[in-house]
Amino acid sequence: MITIKDMAEIAGVSPTTVANVLHGRTKKMSKETLKKVQDVIDSSNYVSNMGARVLANYGSRIIGVIVNYDRRTENNALADPFYGTIVGALEKEIREHGYYMMLYMAGNIEETVRLACSWNIEGLVALGCTPSDVRKMKQQMKLPVVFIDSYFEDDDYDYCNIGLDDFGGGYEMTNYLIHRGHRRIAFLADEEKPVGVDRERLRGYQKALAENGIPFREQDYVPISFRKQTRHTRLWEFSKERLKDYTALFFASDFYASDAVNIFQSQGIMVPEDISIVGFDDNVFAEHLRPMLTTVQQHVEDKAYYAFQLLHKLIKGETCEEKNIHLPVKLVIRESVKTLNS
Numbered sequence: 001m002i003t004i005k006d007m008a009e010i011a012g013v014s015p016t017t018v019a020n021v022l023h024g025r026t027k028k029m030s031k032e033t034l035k036k037v038q039d040v041i042d043s044s045n046y047v048s049n050m051g052a053r054v055l056a057n058y059g060s061r062i063i064g065v066i067v068n069y070d071r072r073t074e075n076n077a078l079a080d081p082f083y084g085t086i087v088g089a090l091e092k093e094i095r096e097h098g099y100y101m102m103l104y105m106a107g108n109i110e111e112t113v114r115l116a117c118s119w120n121i122e123g124l125v126a127l128g129c130t131p132s133d134v135r136k137m138k139q140q141m142k143l144p145v146v147f148i149d150s151y152f153e154d155d156d157y158d159y160c161n162i163g164l165d166d167f168g169g170g171y172e173m174t175n176y177l178i179h180r181g182h183r184r185i186a187f188l189a190d191e192e193k194p195v196g197v198d199r200e201r202l203r204g205y206q207k208a209l210a211e212n213g214i215p216f217r218e219q220d221y222v223p224i225s226f227r228k229q230t231r232h233t234r235l236w237e238f239s240k241e242r243l244k245d246y247t248a249l250f251f252a253s254d255f256y257a258s259d260a261v262n263i264f265q266s267q268g269i270m271v272p273e274d275i276s277i278v279g280f281d282d283n284v285f286a287e288h289l290r291p292m293l294t295t296v297q298q299h300v301e302d303k304a305y306y307a308f309q310l311l312h313k314l315i316k317g318e319t320c321e322e323k324n325i326h327l328p329v330k331l332v333i334r335e336s337v338k339t340l341n342s
Contacts, residue, residue: 007040011036012036013037017033018040061100061122062122065091065127066104066126082283086303089305102121109132109133113141123146123312125145125307126146126148127149130196131153146307149163160314160324162325162327166201166204169204170202171205173296174204174205175208176294177278177337178212178214180276182247184246184248185209185246186248187201187221187222187252188222188250188252202252222234224238243264243269248277249275249276251277254280254293257286271291276336277337278293278337279295280295282298282332286334294335295331295332296329310325
């Protein structure tokens with residue numbers, strides 16, 4: 001197998017120069033030298049010994065992607081369209097910039113910290129973190145970290161995050177329903193007390209109600225559970241006991257909205273004739289559902305792109321002017337909402 005010394009002789013440079021190219025240390029290198037060395041590396045089909053690089057304390061070129069998924073005993077996280085899409089988009093960005101992705105599904109923050117400290121990871125992208133998780137990670141790890149869809153406590157730590165205008169999405173969708181004549185609107189998500197993105201979407205919904213003179217009652221927030229059997233039972237009970245109290249249901253995700261549509265239709269409850277339903281995300285469920293789902297659109301691939309761009313700057317020691325980015329959303333109007341007479 002060809003060695004770094006062999007490639008240096010072919011390229012007419014020192015072994016240190018070849019090692020610098022392999023490890024991404026090319027800032028002070030001329031374009032001509034970089035191309036000459038890279039051509040030799042490519043033509044030689046050189047494969048780096050990752051274990052040796054880590055042990056030698058070189059830059060590993062490894063980017064950790066941590067999904068803090070405390071529901072893993074119940075669900076396969078990558079079966080969720082959001083996680084599947086964003087992990088795939090992150091892998092593409094990481095690979096195209098010459099790094100390697102290490103994916104880990106963590107059940108708690110302690111697992112995340114142990115993994116990050118066990119490997120010579122150059123940077124970390126963390127998804128699904130609560131404010132307390134984020135604070136613990138900043139306290140216990142020194143490597144560059146970019147969070148996705150995280151909300152923070154008011155403390156002295158400097159956080160980097162790529163998120164979404166969750167509050168604005170909840171607000172706009174609720175206003176849309178109200179303008180279509182709906183005043184009895186429930187909000188449904190999977191936690192007894194929503195946190196993070198669901199909490200912000202709920203807050204946007206509540207603001208739209210208040211601005212239109214519609215009181216929010218505690219029972220208008222309906223927790224339906226991430227556990228499939230529990231969720232189906234609660235939706236079935238809701239349809240029998242409380243559905244008549246509402247004309248529209250706003251689900252915190254398209255996944256839950258599509259689940260509800262199927263359950264309701266199996267009982268002869270038709271959407272939107274009997275109940276209007278909207279979601280959030282605009283993923284594959286929204287387009288494949290019948291009727292097609294009115295929802296709030298987000299571009300998951302954009303989150304991955306900006307997250308890696310921000311992390312790459314941190315790894316290189318560059319200053320990041322904007323550290324907490326909230327990408328815009330827009331309504332996608334389809335077929336699942338009925339207009340009521342004023």
